Amino acid sequence: MAVAGLAVTNVASAGAADGRSRPAHDKALQADLEALVADGSLPGALMSVRNRDGRVTNYTAGVGDLRTRSKVPTDGYVRIASSTKMFTAVAILQLADEGKLALDDTVEKFLPGVVRGTGAGAAVDGRTITVRQLLNHTSGMTTEMPLMPRGILPIKDRYFDARELLDAALTQAPTYGPGQDRAWGYSNAGYVLLGLVAQKVAGRPFAEVVTERIINPIGLKETYYPGPGDRDIRSPHPQGYLPARDDAGKPTGDLVDITRFDPSIAGAAGQMIATPSDVNKFLVALQGGRLLKPNRLAEMRQTVSAPGFPEGWRYGLGTIEMKLSCGITAYGHGGDADGFQTRTAITPEGRAVTVAVTNDEVGRGEVLTFFDKALCAKE
Template identity: 40%
Template sequence: MPILRALLVAPVVLTLLALGTASLPSEPHLTPASPHLHRLVAEGDAPAAALLAGPSASAPYGTYGSAGPGIRPGDRFRAGSITKTFVATVVLQLVDEGELRLSDSVEAHLPGLIRGQGNDGARITLRSLLTHTSGLYDYTEALPATDPAVTGAAGPSAQPLAPGTAIRTALAHAPATAPGAYAYSNTNYVLLGLIVQRVTGHPYAAEIQRRVLTPLHLSGTSLPGARSALPVPHSRGYHRSADDGTLRDVTAIDPRIAGAAGELVSTLADLNHFYAALLGGRLLSPAQLATLLDTRAADGRYGMGVYPQRLSCGTTVWGHDGHITGSYVRTAATVDGLHVFTFRVNTDALPGPALQAALLEAEFCGSRTT
């Protein structure tokens, strides 16, 4: 699992973390929530948690479980850095079409943009952006904690962070790592969003809609742009104060601060459907799917918009997590896309690594009741 990096700094952290056509599991097989799901509520400071596994032959809409009040199977929620898998998919499709090459430099597509403080766009390739080996400073590390967009406030005072501002923020700093070293940075995917627009003439959100959401009928998934309200149905999203433990409703935020690094809104069923289709070969050619899963550039820690996690039973699962104001979600799947699992909580309090691993072990290693 990659080291989580802050997209929105304290007090709210933002980490940019199927086979049917229905985006809402209108008839999911309901199952008693696992002890681990209840632990997300009891130990993880989450008001509520939910999971969806499948679909399967016995449960074509998936197997759903929940713990805590006010959370439902078809809720829309903010998916944070899971956006990166969608962006990487579009980039690799453009590579397949000959519009891009992974060896292309950033300078070739965005001339003059990446310069200063030791940063050089001529030395940064698309491959290094996709694999977080560019060395670019993560712009989210420099965001002020008092920014209304950071704290989840919505209204006239909120100042969205445009991609250009995000890049300038990153370029005010020297590279975070030596060239070629892995370091998770949201700046990489903001740049990829700009490159997609430069090459296609369309915003990255429009290309994701045309190439992924529409073909897969992911009607519960959207890239909201300036829309601060979540589509209905949705549960509320909360931030728990570190000072007194109180919950604050942060459902409405301006997601433009995340952009191509994390603005996606989705559902449990849509995320399962997307990763099943992606890993099952429905969105990429065999060559580009192999490239997506190639972790050699990042020392085994990250592919291109996905990362592996090896479980105790020997199974390696692939996917991503998303951590954004009011929400945390994790999707994992077997490499063939036949077994997909997503869980979420409606708060930005991060579940501990051990608790997350317990959920994945229970699902993929056959110990669901332990």
């Protein structure tokens, strides 16, 4: 499961550049990728597949820029959104391996007096929330993002400090009421808090923690955590879009280019940018033991029920267990940042797939069906 020396085949939207199918090109997957973008609501799609034998094939479909009608760049950079949570979880688990924290430690141990809810969030208390509960979304932290009540457009150029995100979340009601058992609830705020924990324990900015512990050691040349004020995406990249809405909030049928915005609103929960093939390299390194010891990886894959997720999906520690239609269980994540929808996973045999489309608000069911098929494919 080595990352180095992978064979690579690039496939353009209409097939191989020389007009002939390459050995690793799955024509059925290419046709299905084309079908995803056929009606134009998803302008572009790109995918990287790493086969069990280490061969990498990159696919594209649609257009990369609606204004210029340029092609989708092969293996271009995209916002991976909540797949960032895998990186955050790995950083926390590495710190646990080093004895710098324990998963059942409370948040209070590392951030004394910081996590105290107010108003509707008065029941949220860092003295009763553990690191493990943050990792598997059973902490009770809000599922809302209160600083973007009207979506990304009004705040697209606004920088948010992680503490500001946390303080806003602490005004929100928890996912369980007084006297109730803890309820599972997918919480970006919980992962923002994990970023603060990792930063405090490691003694370095969170972006540096991820870069020095994960990105650099396994040679991810096309993965990065955007710095303060960085609103752009490295080239090459497709443009990201969201549906335009009228004053009443109803879609107009047009698409708005939202490629450029400040991703700090997501922080350690979803700020990162990468190419699909680099995300697959991360999954290969993780499964191959280059980032976590086997017992920690097994712990990462211990799951809880995740109401609201697709049938057969459960949540671990920053990773999703996915039961596929072919009977295989894969592990990965997904993410929806404004303009980009991504899904990524690896099977036990080492087949890794990352697919991205350039509109995060439509076609989610169709993308998941395609993603399942790509993971289950034999070649």
